Amino acid sequence: PAEPGDAALAKRVADLEAREAAFAERQARQEATEIIDKAVASGLLTPATASGLAEFAASLPDNEADAVSFGEAEQKLTPRRFFFDFLGRLPKAVDFGELSAEDGRSPHGLTPADMAMRAVAFQEGCRRDGLIITTTEAVQAVKEGKDRE
Numbered sequence: 499p500a501e502p503g504d505a506a507l508a509k510r511v512a513d514l515e516a517r518e519a520a521f522a523e524r525q526a527r528q529e530a531t532e533i534i535d536k537a538v539a540s541g542l543l544t545p546a547t548a549s550g551l552a553e554f555a556a557s558l559p560d561n562e563a564d565a566v567s568f569g570e571a572e573q574k575l576t577p578r579r580f581f582f583d584f585l586g587r588l589p590k591a592v593d594f595g596e597l598s599a600e601d602g603r604s605p606h607g608l609t610p611a612d613m614a615m616r617a618v619a620f621q622e623g624c625r626r627d628g629l630i631i632t633t634t635e636a637v638q639a640v641k642e643g644k645d646r647e
Contacts, residue, residue: 523556530555537585541592555581613640620645
């Protein structure tokens with residue numbers, strides 16, 4: 499026969515297990531959010547591609563029983579750890595750094611005004627030769643040095 503204390507104890511154990519599971523879920527979501535936010539800040543992900551990834555990562559199993567290895571020499575990783583490792587290996591999607599030199603020149607050594615003048619001159623030269631090109635094509639030609647040929 500079950501004693502009255504057994505039911506109360508079982509309820510307390512169930513409550514503690516539920517609290518522990520909720521705490522673990524919050525911890526997983528917080529960790530995933532921090533990792534995804536760092537990936538966005540460092541340019542590995544754009545905000546649009548990061549949407550929903552923290553929730554997805556937090557839902558992935560993170561216990562040793564679910565660990566997998568993709569090669570004989572590789573260590574076993576849980577699906578969540580594998581996902582975070584994968585994010586760390588992504589190439590930069592966005593470069594937030596300054597691409598021009600401190601003096602305002604482009605990587606091609608031209609100021610924006612010089613680039614514009616040379617692109618317009620190239621475009622006009624092409625037009626005189628009967629070839630119509632866009633400004634974008636003219637700028638690309640200047641970048642490639644084709645305006646000097």
